[in-house]
Amino acid sequence: MANYTAADVKKLRELTGAGMLDCKNALVDSDGDVDKAVEALRIKGQKGVAKREGRSAENGAVVSLIADDNTSGVIVELKCETDFVAKGEKFLAVANELAAHVAATSPADIEALLASEIAPGKTVTAFVDEANANLGEKIVLDRFAQFTGGYVTSYMHRTMPDLPYQIGVLVELDKENAEVARGVAQHIAAFAPKWLSAEDVPAEVVESERRVAEEVTRAEGKPEAALPKIVEGRVNGFFRDNTLLGQAYALDAKKSVQKVLDEAGVTLVRFSRIKVGI
Structure with a gap:
């Protein structure tokens, strides 16, 4: 007879994010001891990190963190192999912790972010590798955006209702206007402009x-x-x-985005749009 129950398998999956078969095998090897099974899966995961390097990570999530006073904000893309892992609490917790770290440290670029310490003696690279091992999939952090200085907000969009946010948009206006900022961010999510203005091409x-x-x-x-x-x-x-400023505005096609901004008396300083895997 099996020395574990379905509840044990469920608990182990929740604790580790590992696949069902891996959890069952770990419970068999540990004679039903969940703690030992967790340890075994973590060891197995660390050994499998290098093997997963060649895999494709095209699923994942975009998360955002906006300051209470809207003076700064970040969006971070974290990728994984399957949508099962992408919508798991542990994966999203890792993504949100990375967003908080970016907000707190303001790294200059992705290389600086990966080299920074997210905990004493632990770099972000090591933190991501740890998530890779614990979740049993290739986990990739290679894009983020951070704005500070003006009025900053984000718009997050789900491409499927059962998945986490797949598109994240960060915008910065020169002055506060929550309605226009959100509307323009929604437009960017839908129409994916490549540049802000003709001068930026x-x-x-x-x-x-x-x-x-x-x-x-x-x-x-x-x-x-x-x-x-x-x-x-x-x-x-x-x-x-x-270009964003040249496009017809999503919420009023008779106006360009530039005209909408002009009528509101605000300037769009910059924007960033991240779609998972693209």
């Missing part, structure tokens, strides 16, 4: 778009004299489609 991208527009216009047999105006119109169309 890299010169090489503009040149490439201009070259393509000219070649397409010539192939259409347009008069040579009309080429400059048509090409310029198509490049401007590219700006409208791909």
Whole structure:
């Protein structure tokens, strides 16, 4: 007879995040002792960290942490292999702890974040590796955003109702306007602009778009004299489609995002959009 119960398996899964078969095997090996089974799974997990390096981690969650006075905020993406782990309390606890660490330490970039100490003698890299071992899946931390200085808020979106947030948007206005900040953040989540304004588009991208527009216009047999105006119109169309300020506002398509901001008397300083795995 089995020396453990279904309740033991359930408890072990909740404690470790390990798969059902791994939990059953650990309970068999530990003669039903849950504490020993936890220890065995942790050891097994540490041994499996290197083996998981080549796996794909395209599931996960985006979490946010906004200061009570909206003067700062962060969003953090933490990835894993399966949606089962992604929606587990332990995985989300790790993600939220990382967000709190970013908020407290303001790392300059992802390399600085990974090298920083989240606990005495424990770097963030070691902390993520520990989660990797405990949860039995490849866990990846490679993106975050942090804004401070203006009015900062976030908008978080679920792509599936039973999953954690998969899209996170962080925005910073030059002055407080909660309604406009939230509306623009929702727009960013839905329309995924690549840049804030036309001035932010890299010169090489503009040149490439201009070259393509000219070649397409010539192939259409347009008069040579009309080429400059048509090409310029198509490049401007590219700006409208791909820059936040140029896009038609999601909540009122008759207005651009720039016009909405102007009417509210605020300036969008910057934004960041993170979608899990993309």
